[in-house]
Amino acid sequence: MELFWYIVLMFMLGVYVILDGYDFGAGIIHLFFAKTEEDKSAITKSIGPFWDANEVWLIASGGILFFAFPTLYASSFSGFYLPLIMILWLLIFRATGLELRSQVNNVMWHKIWDKAFGISSLLLALFFGLALGNVVRGVNLGIVENGVSTQEAIYFFVPLWNAEFSPFSERLGIIDWFTILLGLLAVVALTIHGANWVIFKTNSSINKKLKGIIFKLNIVLCVLVLVSVVVWGKVSENSLQNFINHPWLFVFPFIGLIGLLNLFRIKKMKKDGLGFLSSSLFLFGAFASTAAALFPVLLPSTNTVNPSLTIYNTAADAYGLSVGVYWWVIAFILVIVYLIVQFRVFKGKMDNVPYGHH
Amino acid sequence: MLNMLHFSSLYTLNLPLKKYQMDDALFYDRMQFAFTITFHYLFPQLTMGLSLIIIYFKGKFLKTQLDKYNDAAHFWMKIFAINFAMGVVTGIPMEFQFGTNWAKFSELTGGIIGQTLAMEGMFSFFLESSFLGLFLFGEKLLGHKLHFLTGFLVFLGSWASGYLIIATHSWMQYPVGYEILENGKFVLTNFSALFSNPWFLPSYLHNQAASMVTSSFVVAGIGAFYVLNKKHLEFGKLFLKTGVVFGLISSILVAVPTGDLVAKNVAKYQPVSFAAMEGLFDTEEGAEIVLIGQPNIKEKRLDNKIAVPNILSFLTYNNWNAEVKGLNEFDESLYPTNIPGLYYAYHIMVGLGTVFIGVLLIASFLLYYKKLYVKKWILWSILFLIPFPYIANITGWYTAELGRQPWLVYNLLKVSEGASPTVSAGNTLFTLLGFIGLYLLLGMLFLILVGKIIYKGPNTLKA
Numbered sequence: 106m107e108l109f110w111y112i113v114l115m116f117m118l119g120v121y122v123i124l125d126g127y128d129f130g131a132g133i134i135h136l137f138f139a140k141t142e143e144d145k146s147a148i149t150k151s152i153g154p155f156w157d158a159n160e161v162w163l164i165a166s167g168g169i170l171f172f173a174f175p176t177l178y179a180s181s182f183s184g185f186y187l188p189l190i191m192i193l194w195l196l197i198f199r200a201t202g203l204e205l206r207s208q209v210n211n212v213m214w215h216k217i218w219d220k221a222f223g224i225s226s227l228l229l230a231l232f233f234g235l236a237l238g239n240v241v242r243g244v245n246l247g248i249v250e251n252g253v254s255t256q257e258a259i260y261f262f263v264p265l266w267n268a269e270f271s272p273f274s275e276r277l278g279i280i281d282w283f284t285i286l287l288g289l290l291a292v293v294a295l296t297i298h299g300a301n302w303v304i305f306k307t308n309s310s311i312n313k314k315l316k317g318i319i320f321k322l323n324i325v326l327c328v329l330v331l332v333s334v335v336v337w338g339k340v341s342e343n344s345l346q347n348f349i350n351h352p353w354l355f356v357f358p359f360i361g362l363i364g365l366l367n368l369f370r371i372k373k374m375k376k377d378g379l380g381f382l383s384s385s386l387f388l389f390g391a392f393a394s395t396a397a398a399l400f401p402v403l404l405p406s407t408n409t410v411n412p413s414l415t416i417y418n419t420a421a422d423a424y425g426l427s428v429g430v431y432w433w434v435i436a437f438i439l440v441i442v443y444l445i446v447q448f449r450v451f452k453g454k455m456d457n458v459p460y461g462h463h
Numbered sequence: 464m465l466n467m468l469h470f471s472s473l474y475t476l477n478l479p480l481k482k483y484q485m486d487d488a489l490f491y492d493r494m495q496f497a498f499t500i501t502f503h504y505l506f507p508q509l510t511m512g513l514s515l516i517i518i519y520f521k522g523k524f525l526k527t528q529l530d531k532y533n534d535a536a537h538f539w540m541k542i543f544a545i546n547f548a549m550g551v552v553t554g555i556p557m558e559f560q561f562g563t564n565w566a567k568f569s570e571l572t573g574g575i576i577g578q579t580l581a582m583e584g585m586f587s588f589f590l591e592s593s594f595l596g597l598f599l600f601g602e603k604l605l606g607h608k609l610h611f612l613t614g615f616l617v618f619l620g621s622w623a624s625g626y627l628i629i630a631t632h633s634w635m636q637y638p639v640g641y642e643i644l645e646n647g648k649f650v651l652t653n654f655s656a657l658f659s660n661p662w663f664l665p666s667y668l669h670n671q672a673a674s675m676v677t678s679s680f681v682v683a684g685i686g687a688f689y690v691l692n693k694k695h696l697e698f699g700k701l702f703l704k705t706g707v708v709f710g711l712i713s714s715i716l717v718a719v720p721t722g723d724l725v726a727k728n729v730a731k732y733q734p735v736s737f738a739a740m741e742g743l744f745d746t747e748e749g750a751e752i753v754l755i756g757q758p759n760i761k762e763k764r765l766d767n768k769i770a771v772p773n774i775l776s777f778l779t780y781n782n783w784n785a786e787v788k789g790l791n792e793f794d795e796s797l798y799p800t801n802i803p804g805l806y807y808a809y810h811i812m813v814g815l816g817t818v819f820i821g822v823l824l825i826a827s828f829l830l831y832y833k834k835l836y837v838k839k840w841i842l843w844s845i846l847f848l849i850p851f852p853y854i855a856n857i858t859g860w861y862t863a864e865l866g867r868q869p870w871l872v873y874n875l876l877k878v879s880e881g882a883s884p885t886v887s888a889g890n891t892l893f894t895l896l897g898f899i900g901l902y903l904l905l906g907m908l909f910l911i912l913v914g915k916i917i918y919k920g921p922n923t924l925k926a
Contacts, residue, residue, distance in 0.1 A: 161589050
């Protein structure tokens with residue numbers, strides 16, 4: 106039962122990364138590369154009907170985490186207190202920017218909310234990368250000092266940073282050079298993903314330029330991926346153990362790699378959706394590989410006193426988990442129906458869809 | 464968790480309760496939850512009621528093909544869009560805060576309340592978010608009938624959300640279908656008990672009717688504004704009529720049967736909270752109902768009391784002479800944390816509810832005799848009453864939450880046992896201040912934008 110809910114949770118989070126990932130990426134493209142009013146409006150239009158539903162994958166994943174692994178939810182949400190609340194503030198800013206921009210027809214008003222949308226998208230990509238870095242690196246569970254827990258074994262607290270900015274430091278911070286590395290990786294990967302979305306769903310004038318940008322950024326991304334994989338091996342000793350024990354897991358990094366390398370063909374692609382498919386494959390592969398490397402751990406412990414949090418020691422009781430399967434399956438089928446309706450209504454390029462404020 | 468007025472503990476002498484210090488993390492955890500949930504709930508109460516009124520207008524249009532109904536729907540959809548966005552962005556922090564600030568509570572009860580909260584995400588949020596965009600902007604793409612359907616789905620999603628939130632709330636008020644393990648964790652033993660909980664259905668219907676009252680007063684009040692202003696007269700009259708009729712029905716439903724049933728539940732399952740709500744210190748046969756008075760906890764009496772004899776006994780037990788237990792009947796350790804706060808919250812809610820019924824009865828009477836649009840005093844009254852259903856809804860929630868104090872899960876888990884163990888007061892105060900600043904900004908933007916839409920008025924050009 107724990108395994109079922111683990112797969113559900115990772116699947117929903119993975120969908121979130123791919124779906125809201127292109128929203129963040131579109132926001133970053135909007136911030137740095139869209140210069141004309143037409144291009145900006147084409148970009149916001151292309152995510153307009155989707156972003157809200159995309160964000161629900163995060164909220165719903167949070168709900169599933171709370172329900173299926175309440176101990177992990179309690180431990181991680183209180184331990185990562187400040188960055189999580191800041192993510193909330195950024196989500197609020199971004200949503201407000203998107204929803205209120207069109208309410209007033211004034212250049213200054215538009216500029217303010219364009220920037221709010223772009224900057225919060227950029228910071229959110231960075232924060233989610235940092236968050237991933239923190240989960241991969243692990244935390245001082247039970248706040249062990251001098252070999253003794255000062256809190257219950259599942260609780261911890263990580264401040265935003267400490268003076269050393271090192272993942273090997275005695276007192277860990279959210280921001281250290283390892284988590285920053287993953288933060289940058291997330292920003293670059295989602296920028297590429299967002300650019301692919303803009304190419305896929307709009308006829309904007311920057312599409313051609315974006316292909317060049319994707320090509321260049323993809324070189325950076327390859328370097329970042331390589332460095333991260335090597336460094337991860339240093340930060341955590343067992344990062345490859347699962348892959349050695351279960352070689353079939355190599356299918357995930359392989360999928361990611363196909364997506365990554367395929368992006369170099371971006372300029373030659375005949376169909377605009379292929380780039381988006383490639384970056385989706387990369388995100389899926391990278392996310393699944395990370396999860397597979399950690400499994401069954403959900404949050405590693407950096408001390409030897411308290412055990413890591415796994416799907417087994419954080420799960421809710423068996424009855425609750427099994428009764429949840431019934432409603433989850435029903436709800437999930439409904440979600441698929443909604444998605445099909447959405448994508449059928451808004452298929453193809455979005456520039457000229459008669460959709461907008463009356 | 465809504466207990467904002469902890470200062471009451473200064474009055475309650477000799478209570479074995481922990482006194483709150485200003486540097487206590489728990490104090491700020493509670494302030495933050497109280498602030499964020501209060502601000503959040505200003506929006507969903509309009510969302511839930513207004514969605515029904517909008518699909519009513521849209522349905523009227525489909526039936527009559529009169530453009531004014533479609534224009535009316537469009538006008539309210541513009542306000543609905545901003546209101547809904549505010550509800551969503553202030554709602555996300557609510558789900559996160561169980562974990563960030565109430566980790567111990569989440570750890571211990573997550574197997575149960577996580578159930579209903581996760582269902583809210585899966586059933587309600589996906590439904591709302593998938594069809595909201597289509598509802599707000601997809602009319603030309605979909606045609607009128609499908610457009611009506613998307614409106615109905617958004618309405619369904621928002622009411623499903625309320626349904627699951629109140630199921631969660633009801634479990635905290637009257638825990639059912641659970642078992643407590645040796646390590647203190649609550650585990651679910653009966654899923655359907657969460658929904659057959661006797662606390663649940665009356666509370667849900669009471670809450671939904673109350674949100675209809677808010678929406679009705681907003682619609683009628685804006686109508687009154689247009690009529691008084693002699694602008695958009697046709698719409699002003701339509702809004703007034705619709706708001707008054709919806710308002711009269713819902714404000715009566717708030718009192719009878721739903722409010723009555725909720726109060727009887729409190730009397731039955733939380734008798735000490737019931738005595739505190741009513742301001743009843745001594746056990747009485749033929750208990751009086753207190754209309755006005757200030758509780759003096761130290762002296763255990765009400766100052767400046769105005770009360771009507773026998774009514775409380777009748778309302779609670781359908782018997783004019785039934786015995787109602789007063790606070791003196793109970794050990795002080797069982798008292799709600801903040802008795803004056805609870806008493807006032809309840810009395811403000813009930814007092815306002817009575818005013819609403821009175822005003823709407825008069826307005827309906829005038830509507831029937833075709834005098835509603837010309838009697839200025841009733842139009843001014845309706846206009847000025849717009850903020851008060853919001854206050855009644857919020858104080859209603861305060862009554863429920865303060866009545867449950869000092870418990871998080873009634874009789875089983877205390878609020879002081881539920882907070883996050885590793886989050887310091889300094890961190891929580893930091894985020895509380897951040898939320899206050901951010902929400903002040905959101906509140907101002909909301910008022911400016913909605914004000915602009917109202918001032919501009921409905922657009923009679925075909926969309």
